[in-house]
Amino acid sequence: MLFAASSVIVLILAIGLYFRHNRKLHPPIMMLAFILDILLVLVIELQRQAVEQVVEGLDSTLLTFHVIVSVTVVLLYIALLFTGIKVLKGQNQMMSAHRMLAYAFIIGRLTNYITSFFVGS
Numbered sequence: 001m002l003f004a005a006s007s008v009i010v011l012i013l014a015i016g017l018y019f020r021h022n023r024k025l026h027p028p029i030m031m032l033a034f035i036l037d038i039l040l041v042l043v044i045e046l047q048r049q050a051v052e053q054v055v056e057g058l059d060s061t062l063l064t065f066h067v068i069v070s071v072t073v074v075l076l077y078i079a080l081l082f083t084g085i086k087v088l089k090g091q092n093q094m095m096s097a098h099r100m101l102a103y104a105f106i107i108g109r110l111t112n113y114i115t116s117f118f119v120g121s
């Protein structure tokens, strides 16, 4: 179930990336993915207290890696939102930062998606 939700979010992100040069479609699609991803992280955390398991050393190295990547992805979402809004306001020099953050985000989100198979969330 959680895996299905994660797959839907990855699909929404792919659609948002396809429309990356469309200023009417790209921002709302990415915002939707962000909100759904935050909700997913909260559901996973409430279900299995993933962060606490890592802090208490109860689980595997892979879970630790997965949680670190997940937190990084959330921070990258915030940075993308911040730089995206600046670009929308006409600060075109923010575009290269947005692009670099987007590359890091895509790698992180795909890593998160793949490792979720192995940590069962």
Ligand code: HEM
Binding pocket: 017, 020, 021, 022, 023, 026, 027, 030, 031, 077, 080, 081, 083, 084, 085, 087, 088, 095, 098, 099, 102, 105, 106
């Ligand atoms: C996960 C989140 C996001 C990712 C991965 C992402 C990725 C990208 C990419 C790859 C581009 C094209 C860069 C280029 O020209 O090479 C782009 C453009 C852009 N993004 Fe995002 N973005 C995200 C979120 C957002 C958000 C939340 C906003 C606004 C609030 C936003 C606003 C923009 C704008 C205005 C452009 C320029 C469109 C244009 O005129 O070509 N992005 N984004």
